[in-house]
Amino acid sequence: MAKEQGRKVIAQNKKARHDYAIDDTYEAGMVLQGTEVKSLREGRASLVDGFVDIDRDEAWLHGVHIPEYLNGTWTNHAARRKRKLLLHREEIEKIERRVSEKGYTVIPLTLYFKDGRAKVEIGLAKGKKSWDKRHAIAERTAKREAEQAVGRRLKGMSD
Structure with a gap:
């Protein structure tokens, strides 16, 4: 084998x-x-x-x-x-x-x-405390939205 x-x-x-x-x-x-x-x-x-x-x-x-x-x-x-x-x-x-x-x-x-x-x-x-978890989720969401905005900007779409 x-x-x-x-x-x-x-x-x-x-x-x-x-x-x-x-x-x-x-x-x-x-x-x-x-x-x-x-x-x-x-x-x-x-x-x-x-x-x-x-x-x-x-x-x-x-x-x-x-x-x-x-x-x-x-x-x-x-x-x-x-x-x-x-x-x-x-x-x-x-x-x-x-x-x-x-x-x-x-x-x-x-x-x-x-x-x-x-x-x-x-x-x-x-x-983690519950507020730590909420903070991590908020950071993830903000990062995702920023990446989407950059992607839309590169494609020539308006915000």
Whole structure:
């Protein structure tokens, strides 16, 4: 079998970028069972309720739903079990220091295969307030309207 190349996205946590201000991102490997990998290759996973916890200098991914493999037998995995993340010690220590500050949390952003290996992109995030969300939406709208106005101007149309 040929070795996979590139990046194949399995699941994204789109709501995370809306609800949190992402400061740093890290790429981490995951310790998975065989049926979990097969289920991921089918493109089935959900990051919605996921979060990362640091326990005794190890990073653990909680709440990520990888459904049972349909053709699995008694060796199937639990859908919402905690999974160990593979990070360098310096990265774990840096994340742990930042999480100990008020308001920071670590959430999974994207689950993907990179060169045949399952990876998760985690983000060090701080929760947004409702006025932050409204401000971000207003900025996006203003930018879109400005680009449309420039486009109309280039086409020779009047405002």
